[in-house]
Amino acid sequence: MKFSFRWYGEEDPVKLQYIRQIPGMRSIVTAVYDVPVGEVWSTYSITRLKEQVEQAGLIFDVIESVPVHEDIKLGLPTRVKYIENYKENIRRLSKAGIKVICYNFMPVFDWTRTQLDKVLADGSTALVCYKEQLEKMDPLRGELSLPGWDSSYTKDTLAGIFEQYAMVDEETLWSNLEYFLKEIIPVAEEYDVKMAIHPDDPPYPIFGLPRIITDEKNIDRFLKLVDNQYNGLTFCTGSLGSGSFNDVVKMVDKYASMGRIHFMHIRNVKLLADGSFEESAHYSPCGSMDIVEIMKALYKNKYDGYVRPDHGRMIWGETGRPGYGLYDRALGAMYLTGIWETLGKE
Numbered sequence: 440m441k442f443s444f445r446w447y448g449e450e451d452p453v454k455l456q457y458i459r460q461i462p463g464m465r466s467i468v469t470a471v472y473d474v475p476v477g478e479v480w481s482t483y484s485i486t487r488l489k490e491q492v493e494q495a496g497l498i499f500d501v502i503e504s505v506p507v508h509e510d511i512k513l514g515l516p517t518r519v520k521y522i523e524n525y526k527e528n529i530r531r532l533s534k535a536g537i538k539v540i541c542y543n544f545m546p547v548f549d550w551t552r553t554q555l556d557k558v559l560a561d562g563s564t565a566l567v568c569y570k571e572q573l574e575k576m577d578p579l580r581g582e583l584s585l586p587g588w589d590s591s592y593t594k595d596t597l598a599g600i601f602e603q604y605a606m607v608d609e610e611t612l613w614s615n616l617e618y619f620l621k622e623i624i625p626v627a628e629e630y631d632v633k634m635a636i637h638p639d640d641p642p643y644p645i646f647g648l649p650r651i652i653t654d655e656k657n658i659d660r661f662l663k664l665v666d667n668q669y670n671g672l673t674f675c676t677g678s679l680g681s682g683s684f685n686d687v688v689k690m691v692d693k694y695a696s697m698g699r700i701h702f703m704h705i706r707n708v709k710l711l712a713d714g715s716f717e718e719s720a721h722y723s724p725c726g727s728m729d730i731v732e733i734m735k736a737l738y739k740n741k742y743d744g745y746v747r748p749d750h751g752r753m754i755w756g757e758t759g760r761p762g763y764g765l766y767d768r769a770l771g772a773m774y775l776t777g778i779w780e781t782l783g784k785e
């Protein structure tokens with residue numbers, strides 16, 4: 440298992456030098472942020488990122504994410520150009536040493552929460568998603584203040600995109616995903632880059648938009664669209680685990696045994712009775728996930744891919760990017776490292 444940590448580049452208040460000080464830390468998970476979605480990443484920016492990471496004594500081999508342009512998800516004729524750009528990004532990243540690319544196929548909105556700084560009983564703050572609040576949110580009405588969603592859309596363009604998605608039901612989204620995979624996976628294979636789709640977060644439709652990477656049945660279908668090792672998963676325990684219908688341990692075991700997990704995001708969530716959830720500390724008793732059983736499933740299958748502690752709470756007075764502070768993620772990393780070391784001695 441290769442331990443990694445997400446870093447948002449020079450703007451990130453968490454310094455690479457601090458990440459290096461987490462015992463067992465190996466790789467940096469990052470991305471080029473200076474180009475619009477859908478464009479080709481400059482070799483200059485990629486090389487610069489690589490140099491920064493390596494100067495800190497860490498390895499540059501995982502990208503999260505190369506975002507998929509909305510026209511690809513919508514299946515518009517312009518997707519041809521954006522898919523060619525995507526292929527070029529795979530080639531360029533491969534040449535820089537990248538082994539895994541994480542991406543997602545969620546229409547319009549990436550991960551969605553209703554509050555980013557909910558104060559928990561111990562005084563830490565965490566990201567939460569309360570069903571009741573979510574149902575009241577309407578991105579098309581009033582001021583859009585969706586926490587965490589740094590929108591590049593104005594209200595008018597957003598209305599236009601929603602109108603386009605009115606034509607895209609789940610089956611259409613599936614066929615648009617299949618088209619995309621059939622184009623890019625051969626390039627990923629040729630350049631030895633494992634593509635790892637991130638599940639939808641939360642794993643059910645929101646705001647009337649379809650979501651398809653949500654549960655075991657759909658992940659089975661996804662893997663069969665292009666039945667090739669290079670078409671794999673970022674298995675996010677928090678995203679899939681925030682649907683109570685998902686048996687996360689069973690799914691980790693199944694997909695790890697198939698060799699289709701290339702990247703693990705491990706975090707805990709506390710499920711509430713109405714389907715809401717709160718992000719919690721990694722330690723199993725703090726939430727609804729059994730992190731030890733998840734690690735055991737990986738160990739049993741000799742998992743050799745990447746793992747990173749996913750979102751953390753804000754603790755010890757730290758401020759910064761919600762979910763991506765240093766302290767709680769470092770605690771999570773050590774917890775995972777400790778479990779992994781123990782399993783190796785049993």
Ligand SMILES: [Mn+2]
Pocket residue numbers: 637675677678704749
């Ligand atoms: Mn994740």
